[in-house]
Amino acid sequence: MQKFKNKGDKPTKEGFGEGVVVIGEMNQNVIGLGADITASVGMNLFAKNFQERFFSFGIAEQNCVGVAAGLALSGKIPVFSTYGVFAALRTTDQLRISVCYNDLHVIIGGAHAGISVGPDGATHQALEDIAVMRVLPNMTVLSPCDATQTRLAVIAALEQVNGPVYIRFGRAAVPDFTFPEMEFKVGKSQLLFEGNELTIIVTGHLVWEALQAAYLLKGQGIDSRVINMHTIKPIDEQAIIKAARETGAIITAEEHQIYGGLGGAVAEVVAKNYPVPMEFIGMDDSFGESGKPEELLNKYKMTSEFIIEKAKKIIKRKLII
Amino acid sequence: MTFRKITSTEDLRRISKEIRENVLISLAEAGSGHTGGSLGLADIFTTLYFNILNHDPDNPDWEDRDRLILSIGHVAPVHYATLAIAGYFPKEELLTLRKLGSRLQGHPGREHGLPGLELSAGSLGQGLSVAVGMALSGKMDNKKWRVYSIHGDGELQEGSIWEAAMSASNYKLNNLISIIDRNDLQIDGKTSDVMQLEPLADKWKSFGWNVLECNGHDHSDIIEKINQAKECKGKPTVIIAKTIMGKGVKSIENNHLWHGKTPLKQQLKDFLIQLEID
Numbered sequence A: 001m002q003k004f005k006n007k008g009d010k011p012t013k014e015g016f017g018e019g020v021v022v023i024g025e026m027n028q029n030v031i032g033l034g035a036d037i038t039a040s041v042g043m044n045l046f047a048k049n050f051q052e053r054f055f056s057f058g059i060a061e062q063n064c065v066g067v068a069a070g071l072a073l074s075g076k077i078p079v080f081s082t083y084g085v086f087a088a089l090r091t092t093d094q095l096r097i098s099v100c101y102n103d104l105h106v107i108i109g110g111a112h113a114g115i116s117v118g119p120d121g122a123t124h125q126a127l128e129d130i131a132v133m134r135v136l137p138n139m140t141v142l143s144p145c146d147a148t149q150t151r152l153a154v155i156a157a158l159e160q161v162n163g164p165v166y167i168r169f170g171r172a173a174v175p176d177f178t179f180p181e182m183e184f185k186v187g188k189s190q191l192l193f194e195g196n197e198l199t200i201i202v203t204g205h206l207v208w209e210a211l212q213a214a215y216l217l218k219g220q221g222i223d224s225r226v227i228n229m230h231t232i233k234p235i236d237e238q239a240i241i242k243a244a245r246e247t248g249a250i251i252t253a254e255e256h257q258i259y260g261g262l263g264g265a266v267a268e269v270v271a272k273n274y275p276v277p278m279e280f281i282g283m284d285d286s287f288g289e290s291g292k293p294e295e296l297l298n299k300y301k302m303t304s305e306f307i308i309e310k311a312k313k314i315i316k317r318k319l320i321i
Numbered sequence B: 001m002t003f004r005k006i007t008s009t010e011d012l013r014r015i016s017k018e019i020r021e022n023v024l025i026s027l028a029e030a031g032s033g034h035t036g037g038s039l040g041l042a043d044i045f046t047t048l049y050f051n052i053l054n055h056d057p058d059n060p061d062w063e064d065r066d067r068l069i070l071s072i073g074h075v076a077p078v079h080y081a082t083l084a085i086a087g088y089f090p091k092e093e094l095l096t097l098r099k100l101g102s103r104l105q106g107h108p109g110r111e112h113g114l115p116g117l118e119l120s121a122g123s124l125g126q127g128l129s130v131a132v133g134m135a136l137s138g139k140m141d142n143k144k145w146r147v148y149s150i151h152g153d154g155e156l157q158e159g160s161i162w163e164a165a166m167s168a169s170n171y172k173l174n175n176l177i178s179i180i181d182r183n184d185l186q187i188d189g190k191t192s193d194v195m196q197l198e199p200l201a202d203k204w205k206s207f208g209w210n211v212l213e214c215n216g217h218d219h220s221d222i223i224e225k226i227n228q229a230k231e232c233k234g235k236p237t238v239i240i241a242k243t244i245m246g247k248g249v250k251s252i253e254n255n256h257l258w259h260g261k262t263p264l265k266q267q268l269k270d271f272l273i274q275l276e277i278d
């Protein structure tokens, strides 16, 4: 399989911002909503390009989500973006009732996802958003891996989803390595590296780390499979069951709490269909803290080095079973 | 195509009584639900659906209809009874309220397919934001329809109401008319004991709204104030409607214990007789 190269570091929030402009051009009914912080959540380009379709609501996220529901009930397609900690957590009740129970096509951007948010510290690092968003009926949850894919995810949220959709993206400049030609199909994961001894199922920024781990493992004679789970819900059960059956061991990796996140979601499928040993990379039931993104990814054991460690551990576990 | 409007106060009063009867019958049959607020809002619902709103029971999704957002989903019984009497669905269906498989959920749920519902709601404090979104959409598209929203007074203790209030005046949404069911009661007792809301009119004024007050049981007064609200330029209007919880059944009027209680089947006859006397 091809080896992915970094085309240059770029924050996924920029991919989100570009994607929102694209869908604004594609569909006149796309409306932007802002709760201040527009530049840091990727809404400033849309606000500039479509002044008559962008509305500022101030620092009032709960109202924004309710307004989005009202717009959607009137035939508009609102896009509301703010930090994931607010989008997913402060407005959970509004999302649950006004948006999800009414099953409305509202696109929610969850910025500043993951520990790589860095120096802002625990309050602003969204590490629980996947868990809370994926538990809501009718909600689709997307977690693209780089800026190029985040742009595609926004377009997919317009074209392929007809209900509520949450798109998670980060702040730090991270390797941009996928191609615009790589189809983004909601609910269909991407096999990025083929291998049969274990599978790394990964989402968001850590996809790049998982690929680096797989390349290094290959050099050491260990064949690992890398699956980019860019859609957390609906999750690609087929790919997970196939990986369990063919490789017999699964590691999940995410910049998110292990409980309830990608790890939990994959474990549910594995336990129900084809139990195999699993290992989890992610936040282990703690808050984050301030630091540089790379320092934090290292402290909380999310880099390729730790994925390799887990890979070796899980191969031993396979032998014991 | 729009619904025929009723102007005679006598006729409106007769419809309000019929709504109250159906509220009591459906709640007694259901065995749980919210009686006090449902009875208290019967005159306002009558006025809206039989005099004010442009709507069409034969075509509930009519593009140019006025929108009614019920933010306080717990008073669904009065909404259901009104919709049934207006012809949205057969009155017999009111007896399925809160039962398994019914389109009449305890709190409105559009996914169950009842015609005439604009919003699934029940978590307090959310409806005004939704109404703001709708009104904004109407403004963007230069539509003539209006958005009406109905709120409880206790509900105004929710902070998100004030976020929404701030935004409605910011965007000069004069196509939005919000009605407050000011019965001064909530589940735990008097709103002034649970959390003081006064000076309520001043609060709304300071948030940039046109503020009107009315007697929520006087059809002519409600009509007059809504017509005044329609004339208002550049501001949303809130109408603080003074009401009596449980209105129409003297023995339970103004008693907060009847917020979330229903008549027993053996009480129903007596309550219906009290309606006749009222």
Ligand SMILES: [Mg+2]
Residues within 6 Å of the ligand: B152, B153, B154, B181, B182, B183, B184, B185, B186
């Ligand atoms: Mg009250």
